[in-house]
Amino acid sequence: MQAVRWVVLVACILGVLGASPAQAGQxxxxxxxxxxxxxxxxxxxxxxxxARSRSPGEPERPSAYxxxxxxxxxxxxxxxxxxxxxVRATRGITELDSxxxxxxxxxxxxxxxxxxxxxxxxxxxxSVRGSSPxxxxxxxxxxxxxxxGLRVALDLGTxxxxxxxxxxxxxxxxxxxxxxxxxxxxxxDELRLSVESFGEFGLKELDHDPRLFVGxxxxxxxxxxxxxxxxxxxxxxxxxxxxRFMPRLIWAVAL
Numbered sequence: 001m002q003a004v005r006w007v008v009l010v011a012c013i014l015g016v017l018g019a020s021p022a023q024a025g026q027x028x029x030x031x032x033x034x035x036x037x038x039x040x041x042x043x044x045x046x047x048x049x050x051a052r053s054r055s056p057g058e059p060e061r062p063s064a065y066x067x068x069x070x071x072x073x074x075x076x077x078x079x080x081x082x083x084x085x086x087v088r089a090t091r092g093i094t095e096l097d098s099x100x101x102x103x104x105x106x107x108x109x110x111x112x113x114x115x116x117x118x119x120x121x122x123x124x125x126x127s128v129r130g131s132s133p134x135x136x137x138x139x140x141x142x143x144x145x146x147x148x149g150l151r152v153a154l155d156l157g158t159x160x161x162x163x164x165x166x167x168x169x170x171x172x173x174x175x176x177x178x179x180x181x182x183x184x185x186x187x188x189d190e191l192r193l194s195v196e197s198f199g200e201f202g203l204k205e206l207d208h209d210p211r212l213f214v215g216x217x218x219x220x221x222x223x224x225x226x227x228x229x230x231x232x233x234x235x236x237x238x239x240x241x242x243x244r245f246m247p248r249l250i251w252a253v254a255l
Contacts, residue, residue, distance in 0.1 A: 028183035030217045030230045030248040031198045033155045035117040035143040037106050038074035043255045046072050046082065050248035057240030062090045066097065072252070077109035088129070099126045118142050121157075133161040133173065149185040151192075158203070174204040183219070192219040198232055198246075209239035213246055227251035 027034055030050075038044050048068035054061060070084030081103055088097035100123055107118045123137035139157035157177040163170035181196030194217045201210035217230025229249045234242035 026219065026221055026226045026252075027228050027250060028151060028192050028194050028217075028219045029153065029179075029181040029196045030215075030228055030250060031213075031232060031246075032153050032179040032181040032196045033104075033119070033121055033139055033141045034153050035106055035119040035141055037078075037080040037104055037110055037119075038072050038254075039110055040074045040077050042074040044072040044252050045255065046070055046084075046250070046252040048248060048250050050246065052243040053245040055234070055241045055243045056236050057242075062092070065089045070100075070102070077111065078106050080104050096128045097132075098128055100124065115146065116142065116144050125159075130166075133163040133168075133170070134165050135159050135161040135173075139177075149188065151183045153181050153183075155179045171205045173206055174202075175206055176201050176203045190221050193217075194219065194230070196232075208241055211239050211242040213242070215246075224254045225252065 026036055046069075048066070050068075051063060051065045053063045065088070067087045067089075068084050069086075070082040072080055072082045075081050081101070084100050084102060086097040086100070088095060102123045103121065105120045105122075107120070108114060119141040121137070121139035121141060125135045125137060127134045137157060137159050139155055141153065141155045143151060143153040145151040155178065157179075159175040159177065161173035161175070163173070177198070177200045179196060179198040181194050183192050183194040185192050195214070196217065197212065197214045199210060199212045202208060212235045213232035214235065215230055215232035217228055219228040220226065227250065229247075231245055231247035234244050234246070236242050236244060
């Protein structure tokens with residue numbers, strides 16, 4: 001029986017690594033949303049592991065770690081839907097953080113190969129932790145790719161926290177975000193190297209200073225799997241409450 005289990009395990013691994021290339025929504029960046037989506041009728045299992053380290057201005061605040069896991073469904077050649085849950089951990093506690101419904105709508109259908117591609121992302125974020133309100137996220141994303149494979153992406157977003165949904169009387173909180181990335185293929189359709197920046201700033205009822213991060217990432221596609229890994233470095237000279245590092249690993253398998 002044990003030999004049979006080993007044969008099945010090896011066959012599954014070889015099937016994943018040796019299958020035809022993944023047709024899922026591969027990501028070149030760890031923070032900047034891109035415009036690739038899952039094909040209609042396909043399903044992808046996607047996981048993010050990421051962290052925020054301590055900041056110089058708030059050394060008493062511990063580092064935090066998140067695990068984000070979701071099936072991503074190709075609803076049409078324009079629309080994909082991710083249904084994730086997220087777990088948050090610090091040195092002293094690990095807890096369920098949130099559930100989401102994450103819609104990503106590509107204005108031109110998947111398979112349209114024009115250089116410029118726009119995408120709209122809308123998310124309902126159902127918070128589980130009492131200290132964090134449920135919110136609505138909205139992102140406007142655009143990408144442009146040249147014939148040689150050089151790709152740039154711009155992502156402008158906002159997060160609207162609504163404490164009143166839990167019966168509280170706290171005001172609505174609004175956070176603005178922006179990110180941009182440049183990606184170049186080292187090996188066509190397999191390996192890409194990227195550099196990106198990410199920033200966030202309070203628009204309403206958030207009193208922290210603007211934060212800015214920059215950093216590299218690498219994206220690798222193999223068989224029906226892909227992964228993207230990298231880290232952002234906080235520019236702490238601009239704001240002392242900026243975390244020093246925000247590493248992230250994203251991986252997925254197309255079913």
